[in-house]
Amino acid sequence: MPAPYHHCTRCGSPDVPAASPREFVCASCGYRHFITPFPAAVALVLDEGGRLLVCRRAHQPGLGRMSLPGGVIEPGETGEQAAAREVREETGLHLPAVAFRPLATLPNEYEFQDYLWPTLDLFYTVQAPENAALRPDPAEVSEALWLPPEDAAMCDFAFESNRRAVRLLLSARNQVPQTQGEAHNLPHFCQSAA
């Protein structure tokens, strides 16, 4: 994958060689460009019965594959606020930021504008109210499902961090699944639609 910087963002010079795998320094003006993880907030939303909310992605990367609701944290937001906003935007569920509880942080990669950017995913658990109505945004989510966590762990997730977080949730409940959901053995409800 080519470097994300083809020109200096300060002086426009096309000579921006790599000083390290994560640093690109302009040969003309010395401006330093870094590749550093973007923080993202991701929610493990549970219903009254302990089922987990899993979404089918309606856009790239990972079109047609499964993911947990989440996205990049915006300036000024806490992780909890970002998780609450992403859940609201993607699924229509209104949950207060104070209800979100930290579970784990996991590194991830996200392909965007022809580069595989590193992210740091902040995972939160949150309880949805009884009979919570889902109104998925069709631009973001083509399908939203409540699944037992052990079934969700076998889904074809677009991001490895999501799968790891679901396994951590199961481990926390001492319910480690018997199978780890290899691609050839996916249950029907979470096979790729792409």
Ligand SMILES: [Zn+2]
């Ligand atoms: Zn420059």
